[in-house]
Amino acid sequence: MIFAAVMLIAAPIANAVDVAGQVVQAKILMRSGSSGAAQARLLFEQSAVQGSGAAAYYLGLMLKNGMGGEPDSVAALRWLELAARRQVAPAMFIAANMLASSDMDQARHWLDAACALEYPEALMQKAIALQEGTMGHARDQKQAALYFKMAEHAMGHRQPEP
Known part of the structure; x- marks a missing residue:
């Protein structure tokens, strides 16, 4: 019973660390050039969906500038506004x-x-x-x-x- 309670408390902390690490990894991929851009977009999207304002910001930038795929200003604005609502x-x-x-x-x-x-x-x-x-x-x-x-x-x- 105590183990389950500890796991419930620790899970959000571990998840936050995973998301932060994923954002760092995605930033490295994004800056590595076109070879890592598509993977960076996927990692940013996963992290943004999990609550990362930074990931939503970088995903919006990538979509706006056509990094890792075609430019999409509508999707870019949607992600940037999500990041903005998260105080970025x-x-x-x-x-x-x-x-x-x-x-x-x-x-x-x-x-x-x-x-x-x-x-x-x-x-x-x-x-x-x-x-x-x-x-x-x-x-x-x-x-x-x-x-x-x-x-x-x-x-x-x-x-x-x-």
């Missing part, structure tokens, strides 16, 4: 840019979410949007200057890649 800031930023021409409200949502996580590229893009009055923002030089400063600060404190 680069996925929020890329999803915002993919949506900018078709759904400005959702694009701004993801850009603002990435800004809230202090993602430098998102802060810079919002600063430019405020400076130029784009993305549905009114021109606001004071707010733009603030976002430029925030972007500069964030560049010195970059988060590690997912």
